[in-house]
Amino acid sequence: MTDAYVALADGRVLEARCRAPGRANGELVFTTAYTGYEESLTDPSYAEQVLTFSYPLIGNYGVRTERFESENVQPKVAIAREFTADVADWLTEAGVPAVDHLDTREIVTTVREEGAMACGVAAGPDATPEDAIEEMEACKPMSDHTDIGAEVSVTEPTVYEVDGEYDVALLDCGAKGSIISSLNERDADVHVLPYDAAPEDVAAVDPDLLFVSNGPGDPANFVAAQEVVDEFVGDVPIAGICLGQQVVAEALGGDTEKMEFGHRGVNQPVQDLESGRVVMTTQNHGYTVADPGPLEVTQINVNDDTPEGLDSPDLDIITRQYHPEANPGPHDSLDFFDDVLAMANSTRSVAAD
Structure with a gap:
């Protein structure tokens, strides 16, 4: 029929x-x-x-x-x-x-x-x-959806509390629930903020970590999130997933570009350049980082060499293009959340001294 x-x-x-x-x-x-x-x-x-x-x-x-x-x-x-x-x-x-x-x-x-x-x-x-x-x-075209963040973000700050050791300010550009769960499971209270939150909204959280979430569309349209990253870089550890990696790169002077058909699925191979280890990852994105700016490319996609991980120990930044929390997909890279919270803990310990 x-x-x-x-x-x-x-x-x-x-x-x-x-x-x-x-x-x-x-x-x-x-x-x-x-x-x-x-x-x-x-x-x-x-x-x-x-x-x-x-x-x-x-x-x-x-x-x-x-x-x-x-x-x-x-x-x-x-x-x-x-x-x-x-x-x-x-x-x-x-x-x-x-x-x-x-x-x-x-x-x-x-x-x-x-x-x-x-x-x-x-x-x-x-x-x-x-x-x-x-x-x-x-x-x-996706680039013409200039306010796509409004379709997927919270409109008011929302806190997911576990009486944890850390406070994470998460810019909700379209966050998957499993990202919040992954942070909660690691003793972090997650303060979910709208995609267009101002720097003072983040400062009110007094976060141990600034986290930029995944989301839809062109990262160039998430100007407010870029401004928040620019405001806190060097002062607060920063992490990002998927769109979050792209937003962080653009905020630091890098550049992004649209891919021909993107990466979407649960079988994308990613290689860590230092260890040589390859893991299978879940991905869902149509844009990628073309120029990482001051960030170091630490992981690449085995199929097309696009950046999958950006790090800066000096700036306390770790981002991933894929979804470490998976759902659906493999859990090969769940240690990402351990790494970013360890970064937050290290920075907090230095500040206390």
């Missing part, structure tokens, strides 16, 4: 089956993850995107809210070879269009060959190819 259409920027319109009705558009991307569909669909880094699952069956172990990385479904549209009824019902309730019964191999190959592109979807009994094309033509 054809009651849905997917329009691509290359001019093709694909027929599909509606699993959750609606019309929407976004940047077409894919993930290679076999599992973790709940985590992927609630990852704020997928805001303003159309997420295609390369694995053919999505929903084979149901939908459990305790696996969510945020309260909302984040992609504008979800596409799979086949969605189970559980996932279809969840997406319908969330108001996020979803389609299946189309060749997702063709979509993945298209993105791999032509890059992430504008996509429009129309799904439901009255949907037409023209509706999907109209949506695709209305799709904005």
